[in-house]
Amino acid sequence: MIFISAKSEEKDKARAFAVGASDYLTKPFDVKTLSAKVKSALERKKSWVAPALPRAALKTPGTFGEFRRHILETLAPEVKKNIQAAGAAGNLEKLAAALDLPRKGLAQSAALHLGLKFLPLINPDELELGAIPPSFLKANSVLLLNKDGRRTAVITEPFDFQLCDTLKASLGEDCEMAVGDPEMVAALLNPETPNREPGFDLSAAAPVPAAPGGTETSPVRYITSRLFELSIKERASDIHLEPKEKDIAVRLRVDGDMKDFMTFETEIGVMVISRLKAMAGMDIAERRRPQDGSFSGSLGGERFIFRLATTSTIFGESLIIRIVRPEAKAKDALELGLSAPQAELFKGFARRQQGVLLVVGPTGSGKTTTIYSLLSGMDLRKRSLITVEDPVEFRIPSANHQQVNEKAGVTFEALLKSSVRQDPDILFLGETRDAHSAKILLDFASTGHLVITTMHTSNASTALFRLERLGISRAIM
Known part of the structure; x- marks a missing residue:
């Protein structure tokens, strides 16, 4: 089937490809061009005799078996009840179903096992239309990409060596083989894909x-x-x-x-x-x-x-x-990985009435997660909590969240200065970042209030040196 249309955008070509077109012709056109495309389509049809191939590693079945054994050895303690079903699986799709594993992760592991490139994301503009019959593509979950004249066949069953040999024989030995995310390949073979936000x-x-x-x-x-x-x-x-x-x-x-x-x-x-x-x-x-x-x-x-x-x-x-994730539920102390004695000590911090609680660590170490776990364990019906954040990362019922907005003139310093006048029992500052905020926090804590904040340091001891560099003396600390 050859589509003839006045639409010339890539998304229109992709739609035609998804519903079964073998080629695409844009108006206006001449008869010679149409004849050439028809002739090319008929020749391609002869070379693709089988519209679908069996999903089995016919040439070297041991290769898939070796990969399957490796996966089973890795996951056996967690999936003992599925071992028998997994042992009978003949391809990645069945293996993923038997072990209740995500197909994307299994496909990525298979690509690594075979030394193939794994493509977690594909640009629809790189899809080549017409070189392979659409029925074959859909039946075997295959995509053909063409980037600067270099072809890549994207497959989801890399152990189907008969499929790989067929693609190589028809497209040429210089055609590269790659493994794609099965969900993504299925989405791109769907006619709605080019125009939609995929689930997001x-x-x-x-x-x-x-x-x-x-x-x-x-x-x-x-x-x-x-x-x-x-x-x-x-x-x-x-x-x-x-x-x-x-x-x-x-x-x-x-x-x-x-x-x-x-x-x-x-x-x-x-x-x-x-x-x-x-x-x-x-x-x-x-x-x-x-x-x-x-x-x-x-x-x-x-x-x-x-x-x-x-x-x-x-x-x-x-x-x-x-x-x-602003609506994520705060983790309790045990979920953070603390032992039972550490969890009790952690909960004791939440009952404090005054002082400074400083949570420190490098980027991505869980400072904010730890603090929100602490704040969620406080009795805010009897105590007033005000936060100054940039931005507000989690929502806590009964807390008065304040967010910095530099464009509107609501600066970090302005919010911090006004917060101490709002009669809070607890002040949470998203990050102590300069000498001004450090001084206000220490002054506020010395008047009988509880201050909670974070600081970027490599460990707890270096936090003392960081505070000194911000102008806070050891005597005040």
């Missing part, structure tokens, strides 16, 4: 104006939403988009550690950064000065707030995104 609702974000040069395209919207969706599934606390000499690296911070996630072409990465800046109400034309912004979105009914911060590097503009 960004309706609460600021409307996005058209970027200069017409860069605001449907694939960029798809890539942006998919990036958030994947990052949240990875339990990332931060997303880093870091420009390099030849591309833009995407890295995630998970459990305090950074890990490489994917790379964008520079052109696509710049479009994604521009879109995110527009959503956060930032100036997309300004790429040299640092900027801050935020927006919210939801996934699976859970709301998220995204804090954005940009800066300029020698290779371009860098963007850091902090993922905040």
Whole structure:
């Protein structure tokens, strides 16, 4: 089937491909061009005899068996009841179902086992239409990408060697094989994919104006939403988009550690950064000065707030995104990993009437999570709690949350100064960042109030030296 249309955008071609087109022709056209496309389609049909191939590693079945044994040995203590079903699984889809494992993680492990590239995200603009019959693509969960003339076949069952051989024979030995996220491949084979936000609702974000040069395209919207969706599934606390000499690296911070996630072409990465800046109400034309912004979105009914911060590097503009779960339930002391005696001591801090509680640690160590666990255990029916934060990360019932808004003139210092006049019993300061805030906190605590705050240091002892550098003497401490 050849689609003939006046629409020429990539999203329209992708829709045609998804509903079964083998080629796409834009009006106006001449008869010679149409004849050539018909002839090409008929020749391709002859080369693709079987519309679907069996999902089995026919050439070297031991390779999948070796991978399966490795997975079973790794997970056996946790999934003993599923061992028998997993032993009979013949492909990744069945193995994931038998062990109740996410298919994406299993596909990524299989790619590593076979030495293949894993693609967690695909740009719809790179899809090549017409080279493979759509019925074959859907039956075997295959996508064909074409980037600067280099073809890549994206598969979800890398141990199906008959499928791999068929693709190589038809597309050429220089066609690269890669493993894709099964959910993403299925979404791109669906006709609705090019025009939708895949499961991630960004309706609460600021409307996005058209970027200069017409860069605001449907694939960029798809890539942006998919990036958030994947990052949240990875339990990332931060997303880093870091420009390099030849591309833009995407890295995630998970459990305090950074890990490489994917790379964008520079052109696509710049479009994604521009879109995110527009959503956060930032100036997309300004790429040299640092900027801050935020927006919210939801996934699976859970709301998220995204804090954005940009800066300029020698290779371009860098963007850091902090993922905040404002409605997440605070963890109790035992859930934080404390022992029972430590948990009792921790709860005792919440009963204190005065002094300074300083929670310190490096970035991503859990300072905010620890403090909100402490605050949630306080009896706020009898005590007044005021917070000064930038931004408010968690909501606590009965607390008076105050958020810094530099653009409106509501500065950190102004809020801190006014807070001490609001008759609070407890003052929570998101971070002690300068000499002025450190002095006010110590003065406030010395008048019989409880002050709780955080500070970026490597450990508890260095916090004393940090306070000294901020002008607080050992005698006052």
